[in-house]
Amino acid sequence: MKLSRRTLFLTFSAAALRGQSGPPATPKRNMIVRSSRPEDYEMPLEGFEEWITPIERFYVRSHHYTPKVELSEWKLSISGEVAQPLTLTMADIKRFPRVELVGVMECAGNGRGLFEPPVPGVQWTYGSIGNARWAGVRLSDVLRKAGIRGAPLEVLCDGADVPVGTMPEFQRSIPFRKAMHPDTLLAYEMNGQTLPVSHGFPLRVIVPGWAGDSWTKWLARTEVRKEPFQGFFMQTAYRHPGKPVPPGMAVDPKLMKPVQNLGVKSVLAAPLDDAVLPKAPLRIAGAAWSGETPLASVQVSVDRGRTWHPGILGREQARYGWRLFHYNWTPRDTGHYVIMARAFDTLGRTQPFVQEWNPSGYLNNTVHQVAVEISDSPGPRAVPAGGSTGQMEKFKPPQSYRTACLACHQEDIIMQQRLTRVQWAADVDKMVRWGAKVNPKEREEIIEYLLRLYGPRPAN
């Protein structure tokens, strides 16, 4: 959203001075903090045991800092290929019929941290996903009120967040057909509460079955378009090759397609990886989902994928929601087991065992594997033999790293990466384009430092 930084800060401080009772803040509980600012919080695995993800445990993904929008000043504009451009207040929005739906929102990059070779970006493992009850109005009702002209191609959605430095704005467009789908909503409530700030207060787009990058937060502007939108987050980011490509290789941009529908996927919440458990009945549990196509079934294996057993699906279900499942297993013997789950949708599609690699680490839906030991002496796992107990060698960061790289975010978002020299150079250059101030000598020393500390994972 184009707003001068000054206007935004003034809006914040004015609201703070008046002590206004704004939208609910979102206290988060037991989240994995991937980046504290911008906010990137991941849900821990136990979250896959609840049908509705509580707000305090619902993941957060932000490209920019979180804006605090004041409702009295907020409006939604509808422009472009419409007969009558509109500017609506929240009271106007609430006059459209209210619609509720339960739906999964999953970050396109969920599972990025599991890609080999590693790719840059927030290193999510399993939990940049949640299943919530959304309430709001149909985007199609709002667009029809403005009167659609001709045969538009897409609808641009723009939030009130402001880019950091010279970073491109986060703006996404949705194909017109999906925008007009009766299940595509503008939500003002999440799990029965006013939409919290971190989740897009006062209004966010709900695009059921699609990855989270289309679910624009803090929505302030929609534009009905005849032409494809050319912004960075449509033409460069959130694209993946339409077919399998050699891991680690650059991909011709012409091959790249926008990330849209989610794949079929399941994640195990229990037991946890590396657990040492007694030889007693064990409940294997998790959640499964399949984008726009309904989920058909889930299977569980306890013998490294040789045989599969039907998982028992939970009673609670919704067209776009996830489905809980469990399987009761009584181990016949002690030993080391690998437990897996795989989901099927009604088109017969299932999850791969070996993920197709893509340069930005999107849409990972590999079969989740959990290794457990069934033991006569359950408890904490013994320390593996042969491990190093030596101190990590300490490298002093160059001064330029402190001043140039920790200006907009903390070290957390840097420390999780495992990149090659080429990848680090590309990421540092991207940061320079976004506003990091480094001269050529400093650029070299920063890349050298990052490579020594956060280089590629050593081969096993």
Ligand code: HEC
């Ligand atoms: C002008 C602000 C700014 C500066 C200065 C900056 N960064 Fe960033 N950086 C960002 C933002 C914003 C993100 C999060 C982007 C997102 O999530 O889309 C980010 C993300 C990252 C990531 C995650 C991977 C990725 O590409 O998203 C890494 C690694 C990183 N920065 C490293 C650095 C290093 C190294 C420097 C110093 C050379 C640096 N940053 C300086 C704004 C900055």
